[in-house]
Amino acid sequence: MSSRTQPRIAVLMGGPSGEREVSLVSGRECAAALRSEGYEVVEIDAGESLVEDLRAAAPDVAFNALHGRWGEDGCVQGLLEWLRIPYTHSGVLASALAMDKLRSKDAYVAAGLPVAEAMLVPSGEISRAHPMPPPYVVKPYNEGSSLGIYFVSEGANAPAKIDGAMPERMMVEQYVPGRDLTVAVMDGRALAVTDIITEGWYDYSAKYTAGGSRHVVPAELPEEITAACLDYAERAHAAIGCRGVSRTDFRWDESRGLDGLVLLETNTQPGMTPTSLAPEQAAHKGISFGALTRWLVEDASCSR
Structure with a gap:
């Protein structure tokens, strides 16, 4: 960081993806x-002038509060590497890999983790015939926030x-039937x-509409399942x-x-409001939202 008394943090938010509105909420809360926490903060809506905006702001750290393609798929991370601005969350390769749902499954399988069977299919073919016996889920392989998901029920x-x-x-x-569980990892732990808990599918509306879902933390689970979730x-x-x-x-x-526990995906840019899933878990561990954002800034670096 520079010699400023108060480090200057550029909070990147918004952007052009389908998750723009969610990112704006995360960004404003983080800012x-x-x-x-005592930082000097510049809020930047990450558009076509992002390079110019970052150079004008001259931040010590970029706090990445972007969601969706471009913001969490390695693109903006590569730009920040090029500008030599330390940034929060994962680097270029991890961001790109996690956003590619099929390739990330390959990484999970190589690590001995349980995943559901999946394949890439041209969109035009999906509507002509069942790609696999139902029930199955159809989703973009490089989007987040449950955007563009279709569920085909058994016997359809x-x-x-x-x-x-x-x-x-x-x-x-x-x-994969059953309960929706999630685990945040901070500094590898x-x-x-x-x-x-939702009334139906945990889709975009359930995630971001008031009352769309309820979070129970810590989850009431058998010890074996809790331990496996944390380990996985x-x-x-x-x-x-x-x-x-x-x-x-x-x-x-x-x-x-235990055979019914399946890993779906890893999100390298989890939602960042005080009531989002990862900050809720941090709070359960005694880490306030402000302390969490401070830790992310202190952890920031340029790392491919």
Whole structure:
């Protein structure tokens, strides 16, 4: 960092992805928390002038509060590497790998972690015939926040009808029944297990609409399942090469015990508001939201 009395932090938020509005909320909350921690903060809506905006701000650290493509897939990370500005969260390779849902599965399998069967299928073919026996889930292989997800139920006569705005290829993944569980990892160590309770599918609306879901932390689970979730999340964080804070999501079919626990994906840029999943787990461990943002700034670096 520079010799400024108060380090200057550029909080990157917004951006052009489908998760822009969520990112703006995360960014504003993080900016407020960082100011309360004594930092000088510049808020930057990451658009086409990002390079010029960063040079004008001359920050000591970039706090990456972007979500979705470009902000968490290695692109903005590469730009920050080029500008030699230390930044929070994961580096270029880990960000790109975690965002590619199929390639990240390969990394999980290599690390001995349980995943659901999945394949990439051209979008045009998905609507013609079932790519695999239902039930299954169709999703973009490089998006977050449950955007563009289709669920095809068991016994369905017709496959998913894909919106024309979807990517050229989609990931088709075997549906895993059961409970939605998630674990945040901070500095390589798992924090807790959260049980995410919804009335239906944990989609974009359930994640970001008031009352759309309820979080139970720590989750009320058998000790074996809690231990496995914590262990798997730490191993996933390491397998992807994450830095800072990540969050790994699971589905657990209670009827199958440990064999019913399946890792879905790892998020290198978890939501960052005081009531988001990762900050909730940090709070459970006695780490305030302000302290969490401070730790992320102190952990920031340039690292490929």
